[in-house]
Every structure is written in structure tokens, then in C-alpha cells.
Amino acid sequence: MDVGVVIVAAGSGKRMGSHRNKIWLPLAGKTILAHTVSLFATHPEVAEVVLVVSEQDYLEVEKWLRTEPYRVKLQRGGSERQYSVREGLSALSDNCTYVLVHDAARPFVTRDQISGIIHKVRADQATIMAVPVKDTIKVVGPTGIVESTPARESLWTVQTPQAFRLSLLREAHKKADQAGKLGTDDAMLVEWLGHSVSIIQGSYENIKITTPEDLWLGEEILRRRRERLER
Numbered sequence: 001m002d003v004g005v006v007i008v009a010a011g012s013g014k015r016m017g018s019h020r021n022k023i024w025l026p027l028a029g030k031t032i033l034a035h036t037v038s039l040f041a042t043h044p045e046v047a048e049v050v051l052v053v054s055e056q057d058y059l060e061v062e063k064w065l066r067t068e069p070y071r072v073k074l075q076r077g078g079s080e081r082q083y084s085v086r087e088g089l090s091a092l093s094d095n096c097t098y099v100l101v102h103d104a105a106r107p108f109v110t111r112d113q114i115s116g117i118i119h120k121v122r123a124d125q126a127t128i129m130a131v132p133v134k135d136t137i138k139v140v141g142p143t144g145i146v147e148s149t150p151a152r153e154s155l156w157t158v159q160t161p162q163a164f165r166l167s168l169l170r171e172a173h174k175k176a177d178q179a180g181k182l183g184t185d186d187a188m189l190v191e192w193l194g195h196s197v198s199i200i201q202g203s204y205e206n207i208k209i210t211t212p213e214d215l216w217l218g219e220e221i222l223r224r225r226r227e228r229l230e231r
């Protein structure tokens with residue numbers, strides 16, 4: 001049963017404050033995009049990769065992919081991450097039974113973690129990578145007053161990959177579109193269907209490169225990994 005991957009890279013990187021989409025920023029000698037795409041496109045358990053990019057980036061990504069040894073399908077994204085995922089799902093072949101959805105801005109996930117979530121989704125049909133929250137989280141009202149403090153032991157910081165049975169995620173996106181619902185991750189849409197979603201423990205290194213400080217943190221993560229390999 002084939003596994004497909006949708007990598008979403010069609011954002012604009014506003015919070016990075018860069019003059020162009022953050023996926024083009026350098027990280028340890030390659031672009032963030034190149035790190036993430038090659039990780040999945042060369043993974044032995046991944047049968048198909050769809051890369052979702054903006055209209056603005058499409059031609060440059062297409063030109064870059066011609067220099068790479070692996071095959072990746074290109075798809076244009078939408079104005080929201082959810083719509084980009086939807087476009088990516090539509091480009092996956094029906095040979096895929098399961099799909100991993102991953103942020104291009106998360107280049108630090110490892111091959112073993114990818115194998116682990118593929119194994120888990122075959123059992124659970126819907127599972128997401130996450131790590132326990134380290135800080136206390138508050139719910140704050142519109143006037144800046146704390147309304148509640150959820151019990152920290154029940155809170156997780158959600159990452160990607162998020163993995164699903166393809167037919168389930170396609171149905172979730174269709175129902176969300178019909179209801180005009182917008183989620184910040186794909187698991188929300190599956191939860192709205194009433195389907196259970198399990199957690200697979202990720203790593204605190206699997207950060208999403210969002211603001212400038214994430215770039216030097218990312219360089220340090222990769223430097224320490226190279227050091228560990230050289231020992």
C-alpha cells in the first residue's frame with residue numbers, strides 16, 4: 001500500500017521578514033526547500049511526492065527540480081495552508097493509500113521519524129507528530145486577561161508530518177470546504193469528522209522555521225548532528 005507525501009511550500013514567509021519565501025533561505029549549504037524535499041523524495045518507504053508551491057515560485061522550483069536526481073510532482077497552492085494541502089492531495093495518484101502532509105519549513109525531521117509515522121498510520125489511520133509542551137499555556141481573552149490555564153500534562157505542541165489514510169483526509173478537506181471551515185493543521189479537519197487522531201512523539205529539534213532566530217537554531221541543530229555522526 002503506497003505512501004504519498006504532500007510537502008507544502010506555497011507560503012510567503014511573512015514572519016521571517018525576508019524579501020522572498022523563506023523556503024529559499026540557505027541552511028547548512030542548501031536551501032531549506034532542498035533539505036526537506038530530498039529527505040522525503042529519497043526515503044525508501046515513500047512512493048510519491050507532491051510539492052505545493054506558489055505561482056511566484058513555480059518556475060524557479062521547476063528549474064531547480066530539473067537539477068535533482070529524484071522525481072517530484074509540482075502543484076500550485078492556495079491562499080491558505082489548508083487550500084495548498086487540498087491542491088496537493090488532488091495531485092496524488094490513487095495508488096497512494098496513505099499520505100504524509102509536511103511543512104517545507106520543517107527540514108529537521110529524520111528518516112527514522114518518517115519511517116515511524118508511516119508504521120503508525122497503517123495502524124491508526126490518522127496520526128500526528130508532536131512533543132509535550134514545556135511552558136505553561138494560558139487562554140487569554142480579547143482584553144488581555146487570562147481566562148484559563150489548561151493542565152500542562154494534556155498539552156502537546158503539534159508538528160508535521162501528519163499522516164492519514166488518503167481517502168479519510170480527502171473526505172475531511174471536502175467536508176471542511178463545504179462547511180467553510182479553516183483549520184491550522186490537517187488533524188483539525190479529521191477531528192471535525194469525529195475520527196480519532198493519535199500522537200507519535202516527535203523531537204524538539206523538529207522546529208518549523210518561522211522567524212529569524214529559527215535560522216541560527218537550525219544551523220546549530222544540523223551542526224550538532226554532523227558532530228555526532230563524525231564521532
Ligand SMILES: Nc1ccn([C@@H]2O[C@H](COP(=O)(O)OP(=O)(O)OP(=O)(O)O)[C@@H](O)[C@H]2O)c(=O)n1
Binds near residue numbers: 078079081104106
Ligand atoms: N498558503 C499557504 C501557507 C503556508 N504554506 C506552507 O505551510 C507551511 C507552514 O506555514 P508557515 O510556517 O506559516 O509558512 P508561511 O505561511 O510562509 O509563513 P508566514 O505565516 O510567516 O507567512 C510552510 O512550509 C508554508 O510554505 C502553504 O503551502 N500555503
Ligand SMILES: C[C@](O)(CO)[C@H](O)COP(=O)(O)O
Binds near residue numbers: 184185186
Ligand atoms: C501544521 C503546523 O505546522 C502544526 O504546528 C502549524 O499549524 C502550521 O501553522 P502555520 O501558521 O501555517 O505555519
